[in-house]
Amino acid sequence: MSRIRARFWDPSGDRHGIPTYPWQMAPPHLLTLRQLAARGLRPGGQGVQAQILWASRRHGAPGVRAAYLYDVRFALPKRTPTPAQLAALAKATAARRTCPKCEQDAGYVLPRHLGICLDCAQEMAA
Numbered sequence: 001m002s003r004i005r006a007r008f009w010d011p012s013g014d015r016h017g018i019p020t021y022p023w024q025m026a027p028p029h030l031l032t033l034r035q036l037a038a039r040g041l042r043p044g045g046q047g048v049q050a051q052i053l054w055a056s057r058r059h060g061a062p063g064v065r066a067a068y069l070y071d072v073r074f075a076l077p078k079r080t081p082t083p084a085q086l087a088a089l090a091k092a093t094a095a096r097r098t099c100p101k102c103e104q105d106a107g108y109v110l111p112r113h114l115g116i117c118l119d120c121a122q123e124m125a126a
């Protein structure tokens, strides 16, 4: 194991506070949020269980970067929105597309800096 890797090898968390692994050396039951999502899972109630640390050589921002890991055994299926939640979401979206001036559904989300539809904004500018 290289010195860099040994620096980040701390499965007991003695040095880093939580179990810490070098890149690609975490046990298979520990997954990042993205990896959980790819399996249709979410962390559930659990907090961060472990971390991967690696030295970033990205130019301009060298330093140690971290990815947080969750235990797949405590993960829960991703919530699928209920019809009521979908309806509420649709309503919120519709509200953001409805111009308060002409009261038309603009067909797009109103630009926040205008707060009205582009047609009305153009009319006011003219």
Ligand SMILES: [Zn+2]
Binding pocket: 099, 100, 101, 102, 103, 104, 116, 117, 118, 119, 120, 121
């Ligand atoms: Zn309008």
